Amino acid sequence: MNEVAQICSDLIRFDTTNPGSGERPAAEHVAGLLSDAGIEPTVFESARNRTSVVARIPGDSPEALLIHGHLDVVPAEPADWQVHPFSGEVVDGCVWGRGAVDMKGTLSMTLALVRDWARRGVRPKRDIVLAFLADEEATGEYGSRYAATRHRELFDGCTEAISESGGYSVQVPDARIYPVAVGERGTAWMKLTAHGVAGHGSRPPKDNAVAELCHALSRIASYQWPVRLTPGVAALIAGLADILGETIDYDRLEEEAERLGQAGALFKAQIRNSANPTMLEAGYKVNVVPGTATAHVDGRFLPGYREEFLETIDRLLGPKVTREFVNIEDAPSAPLDAPFFGELRAALIAEDPAARPVPYVMSGGTDAKSFADIGIKGYGFAPLMLSPELDYYGMFHGVDERVPVEGLEFGVRVLDRLLTS
Helix, strand or coil: CCHHHHHHHHHHHCCCECCCCCCHHHHHHHHHHHHHCCCCEEEEEEECCEEEEEEEECCCCCCEEEEEEECCECCCCHHHCCCCCCCCCEECCEEECCCCCCCHHHHHHHHHHHHHHHHHCCCCCCCEEEEEECCCCCCCCCCHHHHHHHCHHHHCCEEEEEECCCCECEEECCEEEEEEEEEECEEEEEEEEEECCCEECCCCCCCCHHHHHHHHHHHHHHCCCCCCCCHHHHHHHHHHHHHHCCCCCHHHHHHHHHHCCHHHHCCHHHCCCEEEEEEEEECCCCCEECCEEEEEEEEEECCCCHHHHHHHHHHHHCCCEEEEEEEEECCCECCCCCHHHHHHHHHHHHHCCCEEEEEEEECCCCCHHHHHCCCCEEEECCCECCCCCCCHHHHCCCCCCEEEHHHHHHHHHHHHHHHHC
8 A cells, every 4th residue: 555545544543533442543543744854843732632743844945835734534423334434445546534535634734745755855835834733623722722722823924724625527419517615604603592481381372482583593594595695606607617618607607506516516506605593402391482593504604705605694593583693703714816826726737638737616614714824824635536436525524535546646746736836
């Protein structure tokens, strides 16, 4: 097994489920791999066993690039998988396990590359800061947020960053598209509370908190958010139209997304804000009307549309339901016209002449939000060449997560071109 696949397998075998027992053993393993290559790691904890690793590799320019990724993974139920999710087995040319795609495969590409540099005596064209972080699969409080605030000095000189959810191949007829993320939707996780009058379940209702909350949730769930085209999504759609050689109707984008299949999936969830009720709790006995009822809503808003999103939510809630934030993070964006975006495109095309890179806006969120708060522009760039048969989207937090060994090798070559050419 080559080194990148071996590193990926080894990382997967560390059960870093979040919530769980923490990332410390995996972080210590990463620190050891760096130390073996002559790279001095800084290891720190934000809480017991919530461990992150940061290291700097000197380059020809002090203007630094941050490469960050997370060590934690979401839970996996072994009974649902064909291969045990923490085995790291290589089957049919793929490394299997929780985190193979999200995102221990990407970490393994970075580690394999810098270890190869050490063996060959290669120096990158600018300082590289590596960050292997805890807690991305929650809020980042114990990982990226802690690192960016309590250890800000480790990121001095970083102007741009790359991380997950971009740079992977999407096969369409006669073309291989590589979306490169230039932004992501903001996060507004909210707890809603309705207050009413407690009483006997047999009496006529008076300010029934459960009913008030259900009405508010129904209004939120059924609301049709208006289409809002941000620069990144507009550029993506224009790029897809050019690659596919056809017109995309901007007045029917939802239908067009369905029609275009995998290509349309790149913008389907990125043309609107969204708010999904996810948790509901009220009452303790069938014949008692409770005085309060609570719910949680996962809200996401496009770059530049935070205020519109919150004003709409408040209108839909009505006067008897209040909200508080469980987590609120702005929607970061990075410039499309920056020279660095051109470098990302060029690195992909150099390794895959059939590559057609396009800008992309993530529907979810990453640790890029924390680093945007300290002025670092983040791009989603974890290069992978994937087989068209692999359901890349379905493997995020899904069962039978796996990454092709050849895809990992491709990613190492692309990163090498990006960072040294």
